[in-house]
Amino acid sequence: MTLALDQLHGSLSAPLLDAMTFLNEVTARYPDAVSFAPGRPHEEHFDPAAIPRHLERYLRHLREDRGMGEDEVRRELFQYGRTKGLIGELIARTLAADEGLDVDPEALVVTVGAQEGMLLVLRALCAGPEDVLLVAAPCYVGVTGAARLLDLTVRPVPEAPGGGGLDPEALAAAARQARAEGLRPRACYLVPDFANPSGASLPVEARKRLLAVAEEHDLLLVEDNPYGFFRRGGTPVRPTLKALDGDRRRVVHLGSFAKTCFPGARVGYVVADQRVDRGGGRAGLLADELAKLKSMTTVNTPALSQAVIGGMLLEADRGLRAATAGAAEFYARNLDTLLAELERRFPPGSPVGWNAPDGGYFAVLTVPFDADEKALDRCAREYGVLWTPMAPFYPQGGGERSLRLSCSYLTEARIVDGVGRLAAFVDGASR
């Protein structure tokens, strides 16, 4: 049987998914290229021998701290599990240590990565065609992709120029505009610290203003913060939106252990403490509604993955921020090296520009030509270096002449080599 693509769901022909497929193909075709493309953690921080240690630590916790007998331990690891997850209390404890958040474990859903969290949150919040999801633009493709899968309407809200992250006044304007069109702006997704892809961070004052705008326009903020611990020296720790929100419950907080533990576990979570009125005097939490949806997607997050992450959280007794200090130093050094090499290779007067994020994995380069798939293919083939075109991160156009550089997956020596190759390519393409 042959299936026509145009008879399958529209997301399968969406340019965004094609762009991601192309990127994966190019990366596979040039395995020896210096790759500034993937937003992956560096593998130096992984040790296979640690997996059984974390698992053992979690089992000890079940037996000793939670007083489980062997039958219960066996059931916990081998059986279908609780839909909301097994390690909610450990996550709540970690959030208290790392972010000063006081989270009720019942308001937590442990998900298959933050990605599943996004899907569940978008599905639950957007009830009909009048609902609009606002997103910081440029935006992480995991969210715009999930919205496309669900046929949701997405409206971009531009980041402020100068690296300040999402512009609260632009959010207010977008919300007003949507209402004027008879639509309901439901939520706004953003990454407040060292965003993917822009590297931008939101100053504390702007965070407070954003919360006020959300209140004024009756929308939720969906906060995603996988890179928050990876600050460059001197950058202050900024409170999360969830922490600043106090008990107003305007913020749905997405969590990922992909960068702070390891992505292969596929464990993330959602803090969804919004009250849901079920009618007839019954009430619950948004987390309970998300769990209902989860029971029809992944049923539960794999117990083994939760057990290993649980063991890591137990070992990181003082929180993950302290436990990842070594990794944070590594990424900060890499970002310093990337920015220093850009300065060296593109001296003043060069038509190339870039931002200087104060942490995270990413920086954005602006170039005087279209940084599209054709350019990427030529750059990989002739210069042995890979990067990510920025255009797919803009839901409604933009970013054609800019590219994302990720410094997380490389050593300093490879970064130096790669920026040299990139400069040779850019010089050639600019002429």
Ligand SMILES: Cc1ncc(COP(=O)(O)O)c(C=O)c1O
């Ligand atoms: C902004 C953002 N959110 C979330 C994730 C990770 O999600 P997950 O936990 O599904 O791996 C990433 C990874 O690239 C990301 O950049």
